[in-house]
Amino acid sequence: MKAERKIYTVEEICKGFTYNEAEGKGLFGLSGKLTIQPEYQRNYLYAEQNGAREIAVIESVLKGYPIGLLYFNKVDDEHLEVLDGQQRITSLGRFLTRKFAVTINCVEHYFDFMPEDLQKKILQTELLVYECEGTESEIKEWFKTINIVGLPLEEQEILNAIYCGPFVTLAKEVFSNSQNANVNKWAAFLKGNVKRQAYLHAALDWVSRGKVSEYMSLHRFDTNIKEMQTYFDSVIDWASGVFTDIEKEMCGLPWGELYEKYHKQPYNPSDVATKQRALYEDYYVKNKKGIYEYILGGCKEPKLLEVRCFDTPVKEAVYARQTASAKAAGVSNCPLCAIGLDNNRTRIWKLNEMDADHVTAWSKGGATDISNCQMLCQTHNRAKGNK
Ligand SMILES: [Zn+2]
Numbered sequence: 570m571k572a573e574r575k576i577y578t579v580e581e582i583c584k585g586f587t588y589n590e591a592e593g594k595g596l597f598g599l600s601g602k603l604t605i606q607p608e609y610q611r612n613y614l615y616a617e618q619n620g621a622r623e624i625a626v627i628e629s630v631l632k633g634y635p636i637g638l639l640y641f642n643k644v645d646d647e648h649l650e651v652l653d654g655q656q657r658i659t660s661l662g663r664f665l666t667r668k669f670a671v672t673i674n675c676v677e678h679y680f681d682f683m684p685e686d687l688q689k690k691i692l693q694t695e696l697l698v699y700e701c702e703g704t705e706s707e708i709k710e711w712f713k714t715i716n717i718v719g720l721p722l723e724e725q726e727i728l729n730a731i732y733c734g735p736f737v738t739l740a741k742e743v744f745s746n747s748q749n750a751n752v753n754k755w756a757a758f759l760k761g762n763v764k765r766q767a768y769l770h771a772a773l774d775w776v777s778r779g780k781v782s783e784y785m786s787l788h789r790f791d792t793n794i795k796e797m798q799t800y801f802d803s804v805i806d807w808a809s810g811v812f813t814d815i816e817k818e819m820c821g822l823p824w825g826e827l828y829e830k831y832h833k834q835p836y837n838p839s840d841v842a843t844k845q846r847a848l849y850e851d852y853y854v855k856n857k858k859g860i861y862e863y864i865l866g867g868c869k870e871p872k873l874l875e876v877r878c879f880d881t882p883v884k885e886a887v888y889a890r891q892t893a894s895a896k897a898a899g900v901s902n903c904p905l906c907a908i909g910l911d912n913n914r915t916r917i918w919k920l921n922e923m924d925a926d927h928v929t930a931w932s933k934g935g936a937t938d939i940s941n942c943q944m945l946c947q948t949h950n951r952a953k954g955n956k
Pocket residue numbers: 903904905906907945946947948949
């Protein structure tokens with residue numbers, strides 16, 4: 570990877586700056602030579618939160634603070650595109666083209682109406698740029714290594730940059746588009762920000778069974794996204810068909826994996842809903858996210874639910890009771906050791922050498938209260954837990 574160090578003024582970088590309102594993107598700079606937000610790049614985000622970030626960029630420049638390094642990628646002898654720094658450059662361009670104002674000494678100023686010395690200060694501010702040339706894998710490494718000021722890129726944003734092409738463009742139209750009417754439906758199952766490529770990432774992750782880079786590389790020049798879209802729809806349709814009650818814990822579960830594992834089994838949605846409700850109401854179910862796979866798997870693996878343990882006072886009370894009667898009888902205070910044949914038959918374990926056990930298992934209706942608690946030595950408790 571070659572990287573050439575260059576200095577540009579703000580005026581040079583922002584020359585010919587155009588901002589696309591519809592797409593929310595800064596497009597060009599350096600008199601058209603520089604593509605600021607190429608197709609694969611995320612949208613402009615610094616205008617969010619009432620523009621706090623873009624205002625901060627201008628304030629930094631006015632105070633003479635550095636706004637960090639910029640990285641450009643050399644496309645060919647004539648063209649550059651921004652690898653890192655698009656949000657900052659777009660902030661500068663938008664300010665120079667009167668898209669927002671900054672407050673100086675309690676007065677709001679648009680660029681044109683600023684005192685001339687301040688205008689000059691901004692235009693003549695020098696920005697340090699590295700112009701890079703390299704292969705795909707070098708650029709990938711580069712993206713991962715550079716310390717990005719402000720908003721770090723999401724993994725999927727980096728992958729979109731590396732595998733840019735017709736496939737990514739089409740995929741983004743569907744999966745990174747907050748105007749897409751399906752986004753609300755998908756939001757019940759997917760976590761993260763659609764604009765930051767979280768939904769596209771899920772779609773790729775599912776169809777590729779976790780091998781996102783390989784899939785993107787293989788399909789980079791495809792002119793359709795049918796396979797991914799069909800698979801994605803199958804997963805969502807299946808999940809929303811089985812689980813008709815939407816709960817927030819459904820969001821972000823590995824639905825692709827669950828689909829692969831369980832979609833061939835029949836489920837009755839109203840039975841599923843009844844079980845789901847009962848588990849949500851069960852105080853002992855600690856991990857609500859585990860409810861879904863627990864039900865899909867036929868309610869056989871309570872460890873998915875992280876059933877609540879006995880409280881310390883309960884354990885202490887049961888320990889004291891068991892130990893007193895064991896001592897009186899001259900046997901171990903672990904009831905399973907006491908009926909054994911080895912040396913532990915008469916051993917009195919300390920409290921911290923024992924664990925609480927459900928006499929009747931939780932999954933068989935046993936409660937987590939003192940009447941259903943016994944203390945076992947750790948060896949016996951583990952042996953019982955593994956059954
Ligand atoms: Zn024991």
